[in-house]
Amino acid sequence: MSARPRGFSKFREVQAELDRSGAAIYRDEDGTESLIVRSPYAINYVHSYAEDSPFFLGLAEGRLRGSKCRKPKCGFVYGTPRSHCMVCGAPTEWIDLPTKGRVHSWTTCHFGSEAFLKETPYNLALVEFDGVGSLLLVRLRDCVESDLYVGMPIEAKFEPNPKYSITDVWFVPAR
Numbered sequence: 001m002s003a004r005p006r007g008f009s010k011f012r013e014v015q016a017e018l019d020r021s022g023a024a025i026y027r028d029e030d031g032t033e034s035l036i037v038r039s040p041y042a043i044n045y046v047h048s049y050a051e052d053s054p055f056f057l058g059l060a061e062g063r064l065r066g067s068k069c070r071k072p073k074c075g076f077v078y079g080t081p082r083s084h085c086m087v088c089g090a091p092t093e094w095i096d097l098p099t100k101g102r103v104h105s106w107t108t109c110h111f112g113s114e115a116f117l118k119e120t121p122y123n124l125a126l127v128e129f130d131g132v133g134s135l136l137l138v139r140l141r142d143c144v145e146s147d148l149y150v151g152m153p154i155e156a157k158f159e160p161n162p163k164y165s166i167t168d169v170w171f172v173p174a175r
């Protein structure tokens, strides 16, 4: 019978222990202990992006696309794909968003799904763009939490080998 799993306060250390033994205890800042276990899990998820497809095809071309309400009196601009306007209900059209924006808000994630484990902890930011009425939620890389502030200028980077996923785009501090 093995002893109680080893405890760690950094998720990277938990990850390393999971690689070694398959079980570890994560101890958070409040002293709460969570047992973390590793077990195999694999699926092939076949799905359609349907009317959001131009957004993901755009990422593969290094373009960030949003939506603009077609009704001239409204014309609301969204920082995400949206087939119909939330303000007036009219259909939208695709527009190219700026590739530079500002941090509206952010959070640092100390846990992540499998796709993000290698970069955990990682930052998620709500990005605001000039002339755009809603925000884009995206990863913020090449910076640590203590670098971040509201209004910080940031710019988009695109995956050179696209996977047709939201992970094909991320933001970094603007140079």
Ligand SMILES: [Zn+2]
Pocket (backbone or CB within 6 Å): 069, 070, 071, 074, 075, 076, 085, 086, 087, 088, 089, 090
């Ligand atoms: Zn509208």
